[in-house]
Amino acid sequence: MNPVNLKLVELPAPGTMGHRRLVFGLYVAVLFALGLVPMTLQMAAQGWTLLRFLLWLLFIPLFAQIAYGFAVASVGYLLLRRGGDAWRISELAPAEGAPTGEPPAIAVVMPIYNEDVGQVFQRLRVMYDSLRETGEGDHFDFFILSDSTNPNFWIDEEKAWLDLCKQTQGFGRIFYRKRRVNLHNKSGNIADFCRRWGASYRYMVVLDADSLMTGPMLVRLGELMEAHPRTGIIQTNPTLARGKTLYQRIMQFGTQLCGPLFSAGSNYWQLGSSSYWGHNAIIRLHPFMKHCAIPELPANSPLGRRVLSHDSIEAALMQKAGYEVWFAYDLEGGYEECPPSVPETLARDRRWCFGNMQHLYFLFAGHIRPLSRFHLFNGIMAYAGSLLWLLFLLLSTIAALGEPGGSASGGFAFGGWGAGLLGYVLALLFLPKFLGLLLVLEQQRAEAWGGEFRLMLSVLAEMVFSVLMAPILMLFHAQFVVGAFLGTTVTWGAQKRGADRGSWLGALTLFGPRILAVLLWMGWILWLKPAFLIWLSLIFLGPLISVPLSLLLGSARWGARTRENGWFVVPQESEEAVELRQMEEMPVALSGYFRSQKFAPDYGLLKAILDPYVNAIHISMLRHHSGMSMRTRSYVDGLAHRILKEGPAGLNDREKRHLLWDPEAIAHLHRQLWTSPSAELAEWWQDALRHYNDVSAFGIRKLVTQG
Template identity: 35%
Template sequence: MTMSGPRRSVARAAGSDEAAPDGARPAGEGEAAPADPRGAPLTTPAGLQARATLRRRRALVLGLNLAACAGLAAAAARALGADGWDGLDVALLACFLTTLPWTVLGFWNAVIGFRLLRAGPAGLAAAAPFAAAGDGPEAPRLTTAVVMTLRNEDPGRALARLATVRESLERTGHGAWFSYHVLSDTDDPAIAAAEDGAVAAWRAALPAAARGHVTYRRRAGNDGYKAGNLQEFCARSGHDLMLPLDADSLVTGACALRLVRIMQAHPRLGILQSLAVGAPAASAFARLFQFGMRHGMRPYTLAAAWWGGDCGPFWGHNALVRIAPYAQHCRLPDLPGGPILSHDQVEAVLMRRAGYEVRVLPVEGGSYEDNPPTLLDHLRRDLRWCRGNLQYLRLPRLPGLLPMSRFQLAWAVLMFLNAPALTLGLALLPLRAATAGGEGAPGAAGLYGLWLLLSLAPKLAGYADVLASRAARAANGGAARFLAGIAAETAFSFLLLGVSAVRLTAFLAVLAAGRGEVWTAQGRDARGVAAGEAWRALRGVVLFGALLCGALALASPALLAATLPLTLGALLAVPFAVLTALPGLGRAMARARLCATPEEIAPPWEIARVAAGPAGAG
């Protein structure tokens, strides 16, 4: 969103408004920055990765995906048209084709990512040639603002993480190059007062020389949401780099230094995204969710870095951002319906349009976030992301974007179009089976089963990578526990997909009617979910599941059996939400080390400090 200028704010920073910490320089000073950002081939990752190489890789991935989509589309057409074509067949084929691009690309990313993972350092070098710059002993020479944005969050919980980041950086011996900024958009007076008091107490506990490196600013308004808050900060910042954090983020000092070294070595890097993984979780839902997410993201992100190259992702947090080009080129465009909510991917393509590269470091280590603790919290987050991503449909004419950047925006939208396509396809299956007299149903069911298998491919690749390494198996609790985690998470993922697809479809219908939910603070702490709360939130999903299962049972029991992984999720949505939120189940899984992360089995200092609670962060 175009900003007319900084809004009024309330600041507390060593007696001044956003005073720059000692040693801060104007953004960009100390960098060998050519006038033309595209003209530094030897100091950018693209210089190490020839354009011709990226073009060949992208052509290969495109060809593989088109061939697979064509083959699956032909198989679907044969199955659906076995007894002739009608309107139902056409609609089912359209639904299937809509789900194919996302699913097929996930499969090929899994295949490519697995090969790169098994290649070890050579695979990482092929996908991220810039990563080696982070391994040296070079000291920082760029100042970094560690920035945490808050809006009606628990300040003690959030500041415990920020304080841990600061202490971890101090332990590296390079803490003087970093400062810490709490940027609040809180509109609840009680929470705002708690924020102010918590930051003041934190600063008072620090050595006198360090207090000026911690600032707090609260805006009177919420103009531009998080993106507007960051832009206002960058407009007055005297730092070179920014490390934005969410309220649940945690980045270790070693990880932050690695990112800084890479940014120093490659001045044309505008955004460097770390691979954030889920921190150890207390709730059963979060443990199961992040177990699959972590192992799927590892091969998927590595493959995407291999062919995506300089048009990488930005997830809005746990990334290093070069402030000068961000402030100059990444202001969000105005939209008729209001500010852009999912700002991060738009900022990434705007940074790339300006000639700066956006890269992801596809390596686990030192970058963490919390995942939603319950099904209801997960669905609320998904609905917020869906609403924000669909705004990208209004950006097709944004001038000057690279073709790959336009693909990224389209891909972010397509992710959420899968849900209505899948839900509508399921709803049409009983009609198709009834009108066809059951003919063709087994073929359609087999194709559907193949689709489910393809959708699991990234996770299966990550699981296989761990199982292939003795050290990785040990880090994840041993082969037996890991296999038990795979079984539990696979069942969980089917149930979750069934619930999420129906709920997202209903939400999209609400959006189409011109209504939407308020962008509220995310639930972050483990809690129980009462049956009544789950029923009120999910009764529509359950009704859909009951009607669909009943119709399939009457029309084609074979088809019901084939689609049970998804239909069962909708039917059992309420007990699923209640069971996965049970505190006792989460504790039992933790004791058994089921779906444990390596950081839970051998906790780094930073994870142990955060686990001790706000008082433990000092």
């Protein structure tokens, strides 16, 4: 690792940074004013009423979001068109006094929670191998930080860890830690790592369960941190990849086409005051441990006490401590995956929304830097904006239907300023997509996107997708925001990442209430002023067809079909990176054999007790309690006795976990089951033993056949 490798562009002076922000701020203000002034004039021309005033108030934050988005994308386009911004962390000269001696120790941590074990460990294998190929692997240690509560995942993870270490000779480099108490979810998991091992490392690369980073990228991040000692966090820009369903493919197409514009534009004015997304980032551990532990929310908070979305807060605390947070948007070699379907996205958004609403407290906390407050506000508005949009539409409807002499087009007439304003809003919304397209065409990279014609058609199709999806998301997000303040409980659940389009019934249950609400809304309009319906028809269309649309988007078959026909092609598909290709070469999961319907709920427990190797691995990874109290010993022994007599059905999930945490009980059960004559075993264990023997015999036959 050598900071001298870095290019020599001087860090911008604080005055220059301020100048950039001023220019950018003025640009946003002009774009905003070009919408707000006609809106105000229009309202004034029609005469101010309470309703129009409310519409005008709602228009301000909604249009500000649109203007800001366009400003970022257009600045990004101009920068990328001329080869990129000179002031990006990857191009800056090393700071004076940057260490050049001993290479730093870097921990790569991956917190996991009931994730697909095969996928997770294959990602780690790919990253570990890629890192070794760089020759810099000795400075990195990998940590799998498991919070898995399901014994099936837990036991599979242990076996997968051992296999990974064995196959890569990674013992002493790849570590596995299972947390007994999942305090404070992911941020608590990371904090627990920091308390145990943080002092041994200078930097920590945080991954998500679906993150993939190449070895060169990991090495480069270490170099950049070494070169810039005042940098606390470097966030990379992971590329959405490996999409299988139609939804994933459209999402990865859209984000890869326009994402670079937004990233470059954000970096233009944020520079060292960027934000952190919670993964695919490198963190300076010492200040992180000293300053970034997240405090709880006040005791009487309606949003709970424990913060669910930790990333933006950690970035804010890092900057509050005087460190910079950079967005290395141009570094290549980082990937992540998109949820496979709309329902999975909504489940994830519900958690994110709740977490972002909690940021309201930090928005007004003392000593937070202005730009950090902006990031927090932006995160809140990402969801609260939907509620405002819904209110805007509802008030527009009331205006159109109820206001004496109200026009058919809502609270304001579309003659005069109105039509121009609508065109302006639509232009700001959709132009970034055309700028993304233009950039690809200008840089003559269309071939990697499936060719010019297919690319253009894909852009148009993606716009149709956006138009249909936006109101669906609006209805859900608005509900999530209101739900968060009404005390709806949100837990940090595992994310389903595999392709599964779901059922008609499931989709109908999810989308049905919104379809009904939209039908009532339409009925109301049809009853009072049918002509107004045309203005909202595009808003209503998405929710009305949400059931078939969701099933279509979640379909892996349609995903494959569009790929075969050259639709929504992204460069990663046409010029696949080695690491992504290796992800597709996953070894067959052995545990698949054990998942017969009867034993599926408890196959982890079954293996931990019956299989001599899994049993030994599991016991060897548990801490042996020499000082367990008589009462606890007696409780665990009682559980062991019950599971022997009644099978796993005799224990609840918590009791099963207690049992699995006790090495003595698991060793005892292994011996007890194998030494007991079949007739003396509970029926479940008799069947389990028979099934296990069949499975192991099948496995051996397979081995012999392959051998």
